[in-house]
Amino acid sequence: MENKEKFFTDFNNGLHRLGRVTLVAMVIILGTIPFVMSVYFNTPIDGAGFWAGFAKVIVVYFPVSVVEFLVYAPMLGVGGSYLSFITGNVTNMKIPVAMNAKDIAGTEVGTPEHEIISTISVATSAIVTTLVIVAGVILLVPLQPVLQNEALLPAFNNVVPALFGALGLKYFAKSPKIAVIPLLLISVLCIAVPSMISQTSILIIPSGGLALLIGFLLFKKGKI
Amino acid sequence: MNEYLSQVNSGFFYLIVALALTFMTVMCVIFLVKSYRAGVKLGMDKKVLKKTITSSATFTLLPSISILLGVVALSGSLGVPFSWLRLSVIGALQYELNVAEIAAQSLGLPGLKVDMMDTGKFVTVALVMTIGILGGIFISIFFLKKYLNKVRSKPKKENTSGKPGFGAHATTAMFVGLCAAYIGAYIGQAIPRAGSDIMPLLVAIIAAIVMAVFEYFIQKKGKLVLENFSLAASMLIAMAAAVLINMVL
Structure with missing residues (x-):
């Protein structure tokens, strides 16, 4: 038993080392790609535009990253966490896959067996996803002239409204009590001050904050 | 064909x-092989380990197709290679599109409009999308070991109320706020006046209706398999509708 515990501790320490090294390598690779593109196109990155966009993104998404990390890491274990956070699609893919594998193998979260099963399931899932998307991308290449046809421009110009229409229905139906006030306020603001319409990147900050506050008050009152 | x-x-x-x-x-x-070997050394049944691999592979197939549909949706604005990268590494469709929109607006565009994009704007949008999503990675690099060790060594607290904490609702509330900001802006944009545009609101409504149909079959009829496609399919149907609406308008 003691040997098993020691083996598992050593194994986990090895995964931490490997995970950190590969994550750092991946950060360097990913961070370099936009600069390579910039050189390839012979066009500079807009520094002011980058910082303005980055500041808004970090305000919204850094707290989400922290919450996801705190909630999901114990469910995924060491190897599963490193792989999930680098391969993405955590909520919609990696967590369900890891939980499905846990049920099939009959392991308990927090045990060495669960850590092994979780890592195997997440790694398999990431490899399969990559292969499926590679196959899809190969099929997409000959379709490029169709996808780039001017007639399809309205479709791709409205990809964001399509996303938020679908997501909005899902989230508003889940939490109508949280949704009503932010939706009304933002609508009234955009009707009264048309210049705000093109400033959704700023509007999401007060709207998100207000929704969080309303959610917290409803939670405290036991209404959600 | 669009040069950009x-x-x-x-x-x-x-x-x-x-x-x-x-x-x-x-x-x-490497992670897969190492874990499989460790499982064998720990005395786990090889059949269980193999079954985990096959069931995870089959379980992943349908959601992967959904991600592929996301690549199609994103490729019209950012090209296939970058969409492929973003939806294969760290990202998810909801994040990528929202961040691309934020980055485009920060460059002075009204949004992620293909006909207003050029390679200069593209590289900046690409950098915001890439760096903006690295938060979880940096947290993992610096804190994962410490956090998991702490969780493991801490005795499990009994939840006397049997109710999940606010953390479970916080992300949902955040996304509700996000959606409210965009939908509210589309409502404002649809009001008839100079520069108004009803298309984004119509597309959002169509996507919501299609999503409602999916939700009906998922929640009421128990067709859980549809959950894998509901978001991407709702978007693609609404985007196709945009082409038809454009012809009519």
Whole structure:
């Protein structure tokens, strides 16, 4: 038993080392790609535009990253966490896959067996996803002239409204009590001050904050 | 054919993305092999380990197709190679599109409009999307070991109320706020006056209706398999509707 515990501790320490090294390598690779593109196109990155966009993104998404990390890491274990956070699609893919594998193998979260099963399931899932998307991308290449046809421009110009229409229905139906006030306020603001319409990147900050506050008050009152 | 799209779909980018994804796949294979061997050493049944691999592979197939549909949706604005990269590494469709929209607005555009994009704007949007999503990675690099050790050594607290904490609702509330901001802006944009545009609101409504139909079958009829496609399919149907609406308007 003691040997098993020691083996598992050593194994986990090895995964931490490997995970950190590969994550750092991946950060360097990913961070370099936009600069390579910039050189390839012979066009500079807009520094002011980058910082303005980055500041808004970090305000919204850094707290989400922290919450996801705190909630999901114990469910995924060491190897599963490193792989999930680098391969993405955590909520919609990696967590369900890891939980499905846990049920099939009959392991308990927090045990060495669960850590092994979780890592195997997440790694398999990431490899399969990559292969499926590679196959899809190969099929997409000959379709490029169709996808780039001017007639399809309205479709791709409205990809964001399509996303938020679908997501909005899902989230508003889940939490109508949280949704009503932010939706009304933002609508009234955009009707009264048309210049705000093109400033959704700023509007999401007060709207998100207000929704969080309303959610917290409803939670405290036991209404959600 | 749009010149910008031809440029962001160049063969060179396919090569770069393929190299980055090869590195990531090798990483997955190493983790898989190491864990499988450790499982065997710990005395786990090989049949269970193999079953985990096959069931995870089959379980992943349908959601992977959904991610592929996301690549199609994103490729019309950012090209196939970058969409392929973003939806294969760290990202998810909801994040990528929202961040691309934020980045485009920060560059002075009204939003992620293909006909207003050029390669200069593209590289800046690409950098915001890439750096903006690295939060979880940096947290993992610096805190994962400490956090998991702490969780493991801490005795499990009994939840006397039997109710999940606010953390479970916080992310949902955040996304409700996010959606409210966009839908509210589309409502404002649809009001008839100079510069108004009803298309984004119509597309959002169509996507919501299609999503409602999916939700009906998922929640009421128990067709859980549809959950894998509901978001991407709702979006693609609404986007197709945009082409038809454009012809009519």
